[in-house]
Amino acid sequence: MANDDIHDGGCLCGAVRYRAVAGDSRTVTHCHCRMCRKATGGTFVTWVEFPAKDFVCTAGQPKTFRSSDLAERAFCGRCGCQLTFRAVADPAGLAEAIWVALGGMDRPGDIEPTHHIFTDNQLSWLRLDDELPRWPNQLPWLRLEDELPRPTVPEDSSERRRITAGDGVHEGGCLCGSVRYRGVVDDSKTMGHCHCGMCRKTTGATLVSWIHVPTKDFAFTRGEPERFRSSHIAERTFCGTCGCQLTFQFAGDSEGESESLWITLGSTNRPEDFEPVRQIFTDDRLPWLHLVGGLKPWPGQLPWLRSDEGLTRA
Numbered sequence: 009m010a011n012d013d014i015h016d017g018g019c020l021c022g023a024v025r026y027r028a029v030a031g032d033s034r035t036v037t038h039c040h041c042r043m044c045r046k047a048t049g050g051t052f053v054t055w056v057e058f059p060a061k062d063f064v065c066t067a068g069q070p071k072t073f074r075s076s077d078l079a080e081r082a083f084c085g086r087c088g089c090q091l092t093f094r095a096v097a098d099p100a101g102l103a104e105a106i107w108v109a110l111g112g113m114d115r116p117g118d119i120e121p122t123h124h125i126f127t128d129n130q131l132s133w134l135r136l137d138d139e140l141p142r143w144p145n146q147l148p149w150l151r152l153e154d155e156l157p158r159p160t161v162p163e164d165s166s167e168r169r170r171i172t173a174g175d176g177v178h179e180g181g182c183l184c185g186s187v188r189y190r191g192v193v194d195d196s197k198t199m200g201h202c203h204c205g206m207c208r209k210t211t212g213a214t215l216v217s218w219i220h221v222p223t224k225d226f227a228f229t230r231g232e233p234e235r236f237r238s239s240h241i242a243e244r245t246f247c248g249t250c251g252c253q254l255t256f257q258f259a260g261d262s263e264g265e266s267e268s269l270w271i272t273l274g275s276t277n278r279p280e281d282f283e284p285v286r287q288i289f290t291d292d293r294l295p296w297l298h299l300v301g302g303l304k305p306w307p308g309q310l311p312w313l314r315s316d317e318g319l320t321r322a
C-alpha cells in the first residue's frame with residue numbers, strides 16, 4: 009500500500025462513510041478467527057491497518073460493539089456492515105492504529121494483503137493459494153487477543169416454528185448472542201462462496217459463503233434481527249447489537265415469503281460442517297483471492313435462481 013493513499017469506504021446502505029489515509033500503515037491481515045466470522049457472518053475478514061489519526065467518518069456514525077475487554081468493533085446500524093476494529097484499552101500503543109474491514113472499502117482490489125493471522129482457526133476446507141506469511145494467532149508484535157467467552161443464555165421457548173434437534177439441524181447466531189437461529193440444512197442445494205460486492209459491503213468480510221435452508225425449516229430462536237432491504241428483490245437480516253449478518257432471502261413474489269433463504273456460513277456454530285462446492289459472482293472476485301479446490305465457478309448468480317441483485321446502492 010503506497011504512502012498517503014486515500015481510501016474511501018462505507019457500508020452498503022450508505023449511512024456511514026469514511027476516509028482513511030494510509031500513512032505508514034504496515035499490515036493488511038486476513039483474519040481467520042472465530043470472532044471475526046461471528047461478527048460479520050463472513051468466512052474470513054481482512055483488516056487494513058491505518059493510523060487512527062488519519063481515519064475519519066465523513067457521513068453518519070456507526071454503532072459500536074465492545075467485543076472484548078480490549079477491543080471495540082463498529083458497524084452500520086442500518087445495514088449491519090462491519091467497518092472497523094480498534095483497541096480500547098491500550099497496553100502497547102495499539103489505539104494509535106485502527107483496522108478497517110476490507111469488505112467495506114470502495115476499492116478493495118487495490119489493497120495488497122500482507123499476512124494471514126489466526127490460522128489455527130482457519131476452516132480446514134478453505135484453501136487460499138498465496139505465499140503470504142501465516143501466523144497461528146495474532147501478529148506477535150501486536151499481542152492483542154480479542155477473545156471474550158460469550159455468555160450462554162437459554163434459548164427462547166417461543167419459536168415461530170418448532171424445529172427440534174435432529175439430522176441436518178444446524179444452529180447459529182451472532183457474536184454477542186442476542187440473535188440465534190436454527191435451521192434444517194438441505195444438503196442438495198447447499199450453496200457456496202459469493203464474491204459479489206454487495207455481500208462484501210453488507211458484511212465487511214472478504215469472502216461470504218451462503219448455506220441454503222428451506223424457509224419453512226428455519227426459525228430465529230432468540231431475539232429478533234434487524235431487517236435490511238438490500239435491493240428491490242432481497243432482504244438481509246443482521247444483529248442490531250453486534251452487526252453480524254445472518255440471512256439473505258429473496259423477497260416473496262406476492263404477499264408470501266419466498267421458499268428459500270440462505271444463512272451466512274460465518275454465523276453458523278459449526279462452519280467446518282459446510283464445505284462450499286461453488287463460487288458465484290466470480291466476475292467480482294478480488295484479484296488476489298484464489299480459492300483452491302474443485303469449486304465450480306459462475307460469473308454471476310446461479311442461473312436457476314432469480315436475477316442478480318445488482319450493486320446499485322447509492
Ligand SMILES: [Zn+2]
Pocket residue numbers: 019020021022023024084085086087088089
Ligand atoms: Zn449501512
Ligand SMILES: [Zn+2]
Pocket residue numbers: 039040041042043044045053126
Ligand atoms: Zn479476527
Ligand SMILES: [Zn+2]
Pocket residue numbers: 182183184185186187247248249250251252
Ligand atoms: Zn449480536
